[in-house]
Amino acid sequence: MSRVMHGDKLAAELEQVPLSDGTVSRRITDMAQDIKCQLIDRVKKSGRYSLQLDESTDVSSTAQLLVFVRYIFEGKLNEEMLFCTQLEGSCTGEDIFNKLDSKLKDAGLSWGECISVCTDGAGAMLGKKKGLKARVLQVAPHLNFTHCIIHREALACKTLNAEFKHVLDTAVKIVNYIKSRPLNTRLFSTLCNEMGSEHKGLLLHTEFRWLSRGNVLRRLYELRDEVRIFLTDQRSPLADHLSDADWVTRLAYLSCIFEKLNGLNVSLQGENTNILYLNDKVQAFARKLVRWRERVEMGRIDMFSELEEFMEENALSVNSIKASITAHLQSLLDHFYKYFPEGDAPDQYDWIRSPFNVTTANHLASDMEDALIELSTDRTLRTALDGKTLDEFWVSVALEYPQLSKAALDVLMQFGSTYLCEKTFSALTYIKNKHRSRLNVEDDLRVGISKIKPRVDLLCSAHSAHPSH
Secondary structure (H helix, E strand, O other), X not given: OHHHHHOHHHHHHHHOOOOOXXXXXXXXXXXXXXXXXXXXXXXXXXXOEEEEEEEEEOOOOOEEEEEEEEEEEOOXXXXXXXXXXXXXXXXXXXXXXXXXHHHHHHHOOOHHHEEEEEEOOOHHHHOOOOOHHHHHHHHOOOOEEEEOHHHHHHHHHOOOOHHHXXXXXXXXXXXXXXXXXXXXXXXXXXXXXXXXXXXXOOOOOOOOOOHHHHHHHHHHHHOHHHHHHHHHHOOOOOHHHHOOHHHHHHHHHHHHHHHHHHHHHHHHOOOOOOHHHHHHHHHHHHHHHHHHHHHHHOOOXXXXXXXXXXXXXXXXXXXXXXXXXXHHHHHHHHHHHHHOOHHHOOHHHHHHHOOOOOOOOOOOOHHHHHHHHHHHOOXXXXXXXXXXXXXXXXXXXXXXXXXXXXXXXXXXXXOOOOHHHHHHHHHHHHHOOOOOOOOOOHHHHHHHHXXXXXXXXXXHHOOOOOOOO
């Protein structure tokens, strides 16, 4: 890094500085502890906070509990890793609660100040009797539990009737036939080069990564001619499917619909999202499903471009697949309504989204509704909203409209997904690999991903420049 930033001369000088085996590790620990102290101080000053947490197993088969916190600091909501700690034993809801409760107490944080907890919905997390949710609600009955919206979207999408499931399973077999054999992979790549194909290979499907389905199907559909030729040369019976126009038609549809589902999934990811924004995305997609079904019933498939193109090129009638597509879209819609009840995105929160366009809110207490009327007619505040995020705006009016501000921030502060945990587990996999499997990863993670800068000057002043030996 020093060579890139300052040149070879300074890098060479730094290489001459003698460091013991544990020096770098100790300095990382020092910086991590300083960041942690700053974070806990900020959370305490915030007055209330929300959590997202998830559990995963690292390369050494050790269960790691990762917890993120959202809090108010410097006029807006901030997100940081609160801690990453090992779980011993069976990792039940009781185990997770005990570890979480102990860590919060060590940090001096109270359950009474916690607004909500977001988890991935596993049994150990949301079990009604022995899950984490049950144990937390015993000590904090006011707290709101949310099931990760990204996880719910993945569950809602896992619906295929026998007809489309057969196509998907066969597609996976075709890909695995080529990708699981190194020789086949090389031969297929050579064929793609000879045919001038845009892609030089297929993508491997994995059940664990839901997004892989859409990418795998799209790549297979785009390389269908190359795959058919290759399988024919290999005398594989799988080649017959790619010569079947009816089968390829269904493959084209699956490629299109999974691409749209993937697009929704990606739109739900990211930092600094709130439950209102995420639910709006889901509700919009559900409305699209309704409209797509209606269009297919009318014989329109232009929203599925690859499917439309294939059917036009082969002079196929939409009627041959209309019933199958409408049934699948209806099944998808039913599952979306199951995992995302319309109550997840009620209109009662419109006053938070657009405070200057909503002047009545019957569900609010009279004094709060009166305050909303006053706020909505404040032209100065209307101007102040421009250029600010929702959380920044509601933090900024806390002194003038404390009740409204608190109610709005109690909603905006809630995590809607466990995206930060999933993203950080990816970083953990890189940091704690098979070559460093004994690493206690929390300090390295904190220094690596935290937006809080360590107070290096303060840390340096606490160390002697020339320690005696």
